[in-house]
Amino acid sequence: MKKIVHTLSLFILIISSCSHADLSIAPPSENLRNTGDFLKNNYDYNLFYEALNYVGLIEKLNSEGPFTVFVVPNSAFHKKGILTKNDVLKLNKDSLFEALSNYILPIKLQSKDLPTNGVDVRYKTLSGNEISMASKYNDGYKDVSSWYVQGYFISYVRKNINLINGTIHELEYPFNFFPEQSIQEFLSNRPQYSNFVLGLKKFGIWDKLDKNNIYTIFAPTNEALKQVGITLDWLDKTDLNLYNGNRLFGAYIFYNRQLFLSDFNYLSGRYKYNIKDDDHKVEVYAPTPFRGIYDVELWLSKPNVISSIASTTKNQVSLTKNNRCSNGIIHQIDNGFITPNSSKK
Numbered sequence: 001m002k003k004i005v006h007t008l009s010l011f012i013l014i015i016s017s018c019s020h021a022d023l024s025i026a027p028p029s030e031n032l033r034n035t036g037d038f039l040k041n042n043y044d045y046n047l048f049y050e051a052l053n054y055v056g057l058i059e060k061l062n063s064e065g066p067f068t069v070f071v072v073p074n075s076a077f078h079k080k081g082i083l084t085k086n087d088v089l090k091l092n093k094d095s096l097f098e099a100l101s102n103y104i105l106p107i108k109l110q111s112k113d114l115p116t117n118g119v120d121v122r123y124k125t126l127s128g129n130e131i132s133m134a135s136k137y138n139d140g141y142k143d144v145s146s147w148y149v150q151g152y153f154i155s156y157v158r159k160n161i162n163l164i165n166g167t168i169h170e171l172e173y174p175f176n177f178f179p180e181q182s183i184q185e186f187l188s189n190r191p192q193y194s195n196f197v198l199g200l201k202k203f204g205i206w207d208k209l210d211k212n213n214i215y216t217i218f219a220p221t222n223e224a225l226k227q228v229g230i231t232l233d234w235l236d237k238t239d240l241n242l243y244n245g246n247r248l249f250g251a252y253i254f255y256n257r258q259l260f261l262s263d264f265n266y267l268s269g270r271y272k273y274n275i276k277d278d279d280h281k282v283e284v285y286a287p288t289p290f291r292g293i294y295d296v297e298l299w300l301s302k303p304n305v306i307s308s309i310a311s312t313t314k315n316q317v318s319l320t321k322n323n324r325c326s327n328g329i330i331h332q333i334d335n336g337f338i339t340p341n342s343s344k345k
Contacts, residue, residue, distance in 0.1 A: 032164060033163060033164060034061065034062040034063075034065075034163060034164050034165050035061040035062070035065070035067055035069055035163050035164075035165055035166050035168065036049075036052070036057075036058040036059070036060075036061035036062035037062060038161075038163050038168065039052065039058070039061070039069075039071070039168075040053075040058070043074075044073050044074055044075075045071050045072075045073060045074065046074060047074045047077045047082060047085075047088060048071050048072050048073070048074075048077075050085045050088045050089075051088050051091070051096060051100060052100055054088055054089060054091075054093060054096065055093055055096050055097035055100060056097070057097070057100055057101070057104070057126075060126075061104070061165075061166075062165075063165070064165060065106075065108070065164075065165030065166045066106075066107055066108035066165055066166045066167075067104055067105065067106065067107075067108070067126075067165060067166035067167075068104070068105040068107060068108055068109040068166055068167050068168075068169070069103060069104050069105075069166065069167075069168050069169075070103045070104075070149055070154075070168075070169055070170075070171050071103070071168055071169070071170050071171065072103070072170075072171055072174050073170060076173070076174060098127060099177075101125060101126040101127035101129075102125045102126075102127050102129055102131060102175060102177055102179070103125070103171075103175070104125060104126040105123050105124070105125055105126070106124070106125075106126055107123070108166050108167050109123065109167065110160050110162075110167055111135070111147055111154075111159055111160055111169075112160075114133065114135035114147065115135065116135075116137050117135070117136050117137060117266065118133070118134060118135050119134045119263050119266050120132050120133075120134065120258060120263070121133045121134070121135070127179075129177075129179045131149060131150050131175070131177070132149075132150055132151075132258070132260070132324070133147070133148065133149050133150075134147070134148045134260070134262060134263055134265075134266060135147045135148075136265070136266060146265065147159070147169075148260065148262040148263075148265075149169075149171065149175075150175045150176075150177060150260070150322065150324060151260030151261060151262045151263070151322035151324070151329075152171050152172045152173040152174075152175065152262070152322070153171075153172035153173075153262070154169050154170065154171065154172070155169070155170040155171075155172065158170035175324070176321070176322050176323045176324065177324050178323065178324065178325045178326070179325075179326055180326065181325050181326060182209075182211050182325055182326050182327050183209060183215055183217060183325045183326075183327055183328045183330060184206070184209055184211075185325070186323065186325045186330055187217075187219060187330070191222075192221045192222055192223075192332075193219050193220075193221065193222070194222060194232075195222045195225050195230065195231065195232055195235065196219055196220055196221075196222075196225065196249070196252070198232070198235055199225075199230065199235060199245070199248070199249040200249050200250075202235060202240055202245070203240065203245025203246070203248070203249055203250070204245070205245065205246070205249055205250050205253075209253075210327075211326070211327050212327070213255065213256060213327065214256060214257065214258045214327050214328050215253055215254060215255060215256075215257075215258070215327065215328035215329075216253075216254040216257055216258055216259045216328060216329050216330075216331070217252055217253050217254070217328065217329070217330045217331070218252050218284070218296075218298065218331050218332075218333050218337075219252060219330050219331065219332055219333065220252060220333050220334075220336065220337060221332060221333070221334055223334065224333055224334050224335055224336050224337070225336065226336070227335060227336030228311075228336035228337065228338065228339045228340070229339065229340055230248075230340065234340075238340075241345075242344060242345060243340060243343045243344060243345065244278060244343045244344070244345055245343075246275060246276060246277045246278040247275055247278045247280055247300075247338060247342070247343045248338050248340065248343035249338075250275055250276055250277070250278065251275050251278075251280070251282050251300060251337070251338050252337070252338075253276070254271075254273050255273075255276055257273070258324075258328055258329050259271065259329060260322050260324075260329060261286055261294050261296070261317060261321075261322060261331065262322075264284070264286035264287075264294075265288060269285055269286055269287045269288070270283060270284065270285050270286075271283070271284045271286075272284075274303075279302060279303070280300055280301065280302050280303075281300075281301060281302075281303055282298055282299065282300055282301075283298070283299045283301070284296065284297070284298050285297040285298075285299075286317075293316050293317070294316070294317045295314065295315075295316055296314070296315045296316075296317045296331070296333070297312065297313070297314045297315075298312065298313050298315075298333075298337055299311075299312050300312070300337070300338060300342060311337055311338050311339050311342045312337075313333065313335045313336060313337040314335065315333040315334055315335050317331055317332070317333065
């Protein structure tokens with residue numbers, strides 16, 4: 001299982017987004033073909049085609065269907081050094097099959113079929129996993145003005161490519177999807193979060209992260225915690241009974257809510273939540289991104305108290321940090337937030 005997860009993560013990491021020319025409008029006869037054949041004959045998607053063909057999914061996509069495919073363009077592969085078919089063939093076939101199956105729906109879904117202003121609308125993929133979508137309509141428009149899948153933008157001009165047995169939409173970025181990992185497993189497997197994990201354990205929060213619930217976590221790296229004075233040495237030697245752990249470490253966790261960064265577009269850029277088992281709240285501000293980067297700000301304050309802001313932080317968070325696990329989403333932050341002084345009892 002670890003090998004499969006590692007290779008799935010590798011596939012996710014080898015592809016990233018970059019700008020490209022608009023897809024030219026095809027003559028009516030061009031799209032009178034099956035999905036697999038269309039991908040084979042479209043140069044911009046030939047590496048995606050080779051990956052699908054390698055794992056045996058092209059035959060499936062040339063069957064009756066219907067299918068919806070969220071495609072990754074060649075330019076995304078090129079950014080990570082995947083330039084040729086031979087590069088694709090170096091990937092683990094079983095893990096690649098699982099990863100690519102999450103890009104295919106066993107239905108035909110066009111943008112006009114999406115709910116008006118929906119957030120976290122789920123659709124089951126060919127793999128059996130569900131992927132999350134958000135859509136928004138502006139007044140006077142018959143089609144969506146914005147559409148995100150797993151937190152990533154669907155191209156304005158490369159969507160609703162209709163074929164005999166389905167439709168194709170181009171993604172802005174590939175998914176960071178870890179359906180085999182809980183948020184605990186994701187954090188534990190990455191050394192940059194080791195002090196965050198240790199702090200959650202020492203304050204009794206870790207074991208409360210039930211796999212049956214959902215969460216959004218703005219996870220601070222070890223370096224981010226160091227900026228506010230929290231190190232491994234501090235955690236080992238400090239009398240933690242002097243501090244409110246629900247605030248010091250629990251403030252990074254939203255309970256019972258799963259939010260991609262793109263979802264803040266539907267929340268006026270802001271979201272407030274009360275810290276679990278504490279009298280303080282956190283407000284997150286994530287305005288419209290610039291070139292895939294969100295300037296995410298977090299404020300800690302006490303409700304109904306004037307000038308009560310105790311801690312703040314500002315982070316540039318990439319869209320590539322939308323890490324969705326089996327029971328939540330993790331966004332990495334690299335700057336310190338909650339200080340020990342703001343969490344003293």
